[in-house]
Amino acid sequence: MELTTTPEPPYYAVIFTSVLSPDDEGYHEAAERMFELVRAAPGFLGVDSARGEDRVGVTVSYFRDEVAIAGWREEPEHAATREKGRARWYDAFEVRVARVERAYGSR
């Protein structure tokens, strides 16, 4: 697995943290489909995601701007899956929308 690459800031990050329910039937297929779908979303820049053995997951999706975030939020298949996920798969979740101001790294 590799880290995503993003252009120079500024851009936006959607930070999604969640606790996956033990009753997660159908979750992994749906998550894979969402990763596939978001890659085609206008203004999508990249995504980094991890989930540990304690079932806590942190997924950060990067978008060009707020317009791109709104477009992805309203994408019909994503919206339907999101509602299902919130009702069924997550014991808890948080969404934070943030403007990336600077970035650096090494690879």
Add this chain to the structure above:
Amino acid sequence: MELTTTPEPPYYAVIFTSVLSPDDEGYHEAAERMFELVRAAPGFLGVDSARGEDRVGVTVSYFRDEVAIAGWREEPEHAATREKGRARWYDAFEVRVARVERAYGSR
């Protein structure tokens, strides 16, 4: 494991993504110590972290403002451990500093 709670935005997020090297001797102890240390840092608000079986990790630390981020960056034990980590434990990493503008969730 639980998700952290944070106050109403605005505040800042430091998004740290990494690929842990297979040669990770000493890493887990150092990481635990850094989690302990950051909780005492002025302006620290919370942290969410996950690492999956593919060795990709996503850690998001929340701070009150840029002053708090700078204070944590310059904390001597953290600075020493960070340099060691970058040289030894990570095959790749990225740091993004972002201003959280809105947040919502369910728990």
